[in-house]
Amino acid sequence: MSQLLWNGLFVGSFYALVALGYSMVYGIIKLLNFAHGDIYMLGAFTGFAVLTLGGGLVSSLGFLALLVVLVVAMLATGVFGLVLEQVAYRPLRNAPRLSVLITAVGASFAIEYGMRLVAGPNPQVYPVRLGGQAVEVLGARLTLQQVGLVLIAVVLMAGLQWLVMGTSTGRAMRAISMDPKASLYMGINVNKVISRTFFLGSALAGAAGVMAGAYYGKIDFLMGFIIGLKAFTAAVIGGIGNIKGAMLGGLALGMLESFGTAWLGGQWRDVFAFGFLILFLTVRPTGILGERVTERV
Amino acid sequence: MRATAGDTSQDGRPRRRLPGNRSLAGLGILVAVLAPFVDASDYALSVMTSALLFVMLAAGLNIVVGYCGLLDLGYAAFFAIGAYTSGILATRLHWPLLATVPVVIAAAVLAGIVIGGPTLRLRSDYLAIVTLGFGEIIRITATNLSITGGPSGIYGIPGLDVFGVDLSGPVGFYYACVAIVALAVLAAARLGRSRIGRAWRFVREDEDAAEAMGIHTYKVKLAAYIAGAIWGGLAGILFGAQLTAISPQSFTFLQSALILMAVVLGGMGSTPGIVVGAVFVSVLPELLRGAADYRFFLFGVLLIVVMIFRPQGVWPSRAAERLTGRGRSGTSEEPEGALQ
Numbered sequence: 001m002s003q004l005l006w007n008g009l010f011v012g013s014f015y016a017l018v019a020l021g022y023s024m025v026y027g028i029i030k031l032l033n034f035a036h037g038d039i040y041m042l043g044a045f046t047g048f049a050v051l052t053l054g055g056g057l058v059s060s061l062g063f064l065a066l067l068v069v070l071v072v073a074m075l076a077t078g079v080f081g082l083v084l085e086q087v088a089y090r091p092l093r094n095a096p097r098l099s100v101l102i103t104a105v106g107a108s109f110a111i112e113y114g115m116r117l118v119a120g121p122n123p124q125v126y127p128v129r130l131g132g133q134a135v136e137v138l139g140a141r142l143t144l145q146q147v148g149l150v151l152i153a154v155v156l157m158a159g160l161q162w163l164v165m166g167t168s169t170g171r172a173m174r175a176i177s178m179d180p181k182a183s184l185y186m187g188i189n190v191n192k193v194i195s196r197t198f199f200l201g202s203a204l205a206g207a208a209g210v211m212a213g214a215y216y217g218k219i220d221f222l223m224g225f226i227i228g229l230k231a232f233t234a235a236v237i238g239g240i241g242n243i244k245g246a247m248l249g250g251l252a253l254g255m256l257e258s259f260g261t262a263w264l265g266g267q268w269r270d271v272f273a274f275g276f277l278i279l280f281l282t283v284r285p286t287g288i289l290g291e292r293v294t295e296r297v
Numbered sequence: 298m299r300a301t302a303g304d305t306s307q308d309g310r311p312r313r314r315l316p317g318n319r320s321l322a323g324l325g326i327l328v329a330v331l332a333p334f335v336d337a338s339d340y341a342l343s344v345m346t347s348a349l350l351f352v353m354l355a356a357g358l359n360i361v362v363g364y365c366g367l368l369d370l371g372y373a374a375f376f377a378i379g380a381y382t383s384g385i386l387a388t389r390l391h392w393p394l395l396a397t398v399p400v401v402i403a404a405a406v407l408a409g410i411v412i413g414g415p416t417l418r419l420r421s422d423y424l425a426i427v428t429l430g431f432g433e434i435i436r437i438t439a440t441n442l443s444i445t446g447g448p449s450g451i452y453g454i455p456g457l458d459v460f461g462v463d464l465s466g467p468v469g470f471y472y473a474c475v476a477i478v479a480l481a482v483l484a485a486a487r488l489g490r491s492r493i494g495r496a497w498r499f500v501r502e503d504e505d506a507a508e509a510m511g512i513h514t515y516k517v518k519l520a521a522y523i524a525g526a527i528w529g530g531l532a533g534i535l536f537g538a539q540l541t542a543i544s545p546q547s548f549t550f551l552q553s554a555l556i557l558m559a560v561v562l563g564g565m566g567s568t569p570g571i572v573v574g575a576v577f578v579s580v581l582p583e584l585l586r587g588a589a590d591y592r593f594f595l596f597g598v599l600l601i602v603v604m605i606f607r608p609q610g611v612w613p614s615r616a617a618e619r620l621t622g623r624g625r626s627g628t629s630e631e632p633e634g635a636l637q
Contacts, residue, residue: 030422032422032425032426034426087601088601088605091605092604092605095604095608096366096608097421097422098362098366098368098421098501098565099604099608100604101368101422101425102368102557102561102600102604103600103601103604103605105370105554105557105600106596106597106598106599106600106601106604107597107601108597109554109593109594109596109597109600110594110597110598110600110601111597112593112597113590113592113593113594113596113597114594114597116590116593116594117590117591117594225550226433229426229429229430229433232426233430236423267437267440267441268437268441270433270434270437271433271434271437271438271441274430274431274433274434275434277427277430278412278415278416278427278430278431281415281416281419281423281427282414282415285418285419285423
């Protein structure tokens with residue numbers, strides 16, 4: 001029981017990190033960024049590249065070195081998200097929604113198969129593997145590294161919460177998500193703030209990618225596809241466009257999957273999660289914390 | 298009376314355009330009929346048959362994406378439902394393929410309602426991602442159930458047999474596909490020009506205005522989604538008959554994305570466009586065997602480039618539709634032309 005809870009919490013914190021970027025971008029410009037899961041994949045591969053280049057120096061330092069790699073990967077994916085927005089999404093800011101969605105699918109495709117060209121179709125094994133000693137806490141087996149990863153996720157989320165609620169950039173973001181035009185009239189540099197949103201969201205996804213790579217030990221160019229779907233599910237469960245909702249939704253989805261897997265068996269995990277998404281959209285499409293989800297005229 | 302008067306004046310425009318479309322359709326069918334005379338090797342026939350199936354899938358997806366403007370990212374799911382339903386009935390219960398058609402249609406409609414029902418009430422972007430999830434659900438379910446044969450799928454699906462005429466050979470099946478796919482494409486095109494087709498376009502262009510004009514947008518969108526599901530399911534039967542074996546690997550997101558690619562590149566809502574697009578997307582890999590690694594990367598980049606620079610696709614659907622529809626600029630220009 002407590003093992004299932006812990007597993008759910010652990011996986012859920014990954015989902016929450018990715019869901020945050022999804023939710024932020026959606027909240028601010030109403031764009032479903034299909035490429036978001038692939039940015040998570042890019043983060044994992046950036047971390048892989050840095051660790052491979054760093055070689056023995058890094059592996060001897062262990063967890064601390066991973067933090068450095070994490071920061072590097074976050075910067076890289078953040079910049080990538082920023083460029084992606086400028087190249088692919090900005091020219092279509094006022095285009096019909098269908099065009100933007102198709103562009104996002106194209107971006108996802110291009111990133112996945114672009115990475116395949118770079119890294120090859122086979123899975124890569126992460127040079128650093130976080131195994132570690134298991135400790136028994138309240139009947140649940142957990143490793144120090146797991147705790148460390150969850151802590152990193154919590155710190156990142158707390159940092160984001162502060163950024164959005166406590167800084168002027170965050171205030172600008174919230175203003176744009178309410179009314180982009182009025183924000184423009186009030187002297188907010190809308191394009192700049194949107195770029196920053198993409199940077200932040202992508203950096204969080206990149207962090208989750210490195211953490212997943214280091215924990216699971218194996219990465220491949222399609223790893224972002226399922227996690228993107230899951231992150232969206234998490235964002236919907238929590239209430240899309242809502243930052244606390246995304247965190248909550250990530251945890252909720254992690255728990256659901258953990259219990260669903262125990263109940264139905266591992267091969268049905270994804271079916272369970274997506275089935276739940278459809279069910280949730282039927283019963284409560286606004287999510288746990290969301291506002292009304294109606295088409296704005 | 299006023300309504301009929303309005304209809305005839307509207308009919309005037311399609312009728313002028315129809316000869317062009319008809320000769321195009323005739324040309325397309327002629328090319329399809331004559332193609333085996335150029336190269337009738339088994340390989341060429343199988344490539345051409347696959348291209349035809351792809352055209353049919355593109356015609357179905359075009360109803361959803363092109364006419365109604367809803368993004369379906371799990372279209373391969375309906376393809377899979379059709380293939381598996383007919384495959385299971387044909388191999389376990391030994392039904393002839395033709396007899397499975399009504400069951401496949403029923404299954405496709407049901408799946409369309411289950412997915413479209415809850416999501417079409419919401420913002421249209423939700424449909425995109427829910428269909429993506431649905432595609433995965435179907436694929437994983439097919440991999441894990443024993444009735445669908447698990448990861449290895451179903452084999453030994455009989456060929457097509459229409460009232461005693463055996464069409465299971467490559468040539469016979471190819472021509473059967475030409476006939477069926479031509480019918481399917483024409484039916485989709487006619488559907489697009491019908492009353493509900495106009496409603497679909499209206500919903501695509503401006504959902505709120507359509508609602509205000511008395512169109513039940515939810516029902517209309519659901520109808521488009523279900524129609525797309527039926528086309529996909531029927532194509533699935535042909536797919537099973539062509540390969541005699543199906544497995545979950547044929548129904549991945551990649552497949553859905555390629556169909557979408559065909560529709561978007563060819564021109565959303567344009568029948569000649571999607572036919573050309575589908576043939577292009579399905580035959581290109583055969584021509585570019587060596588560049589397989591670059592293919593999908595280029596497809597992705599191409600999608601972005603097309604959306605930014607030419608969102609109407611290579612062969613736009615009657616580019617004048619919007620112009621003539623708006624303020625009758627087309628009719629007012631014509632007398633001037635006649636005067637000169």
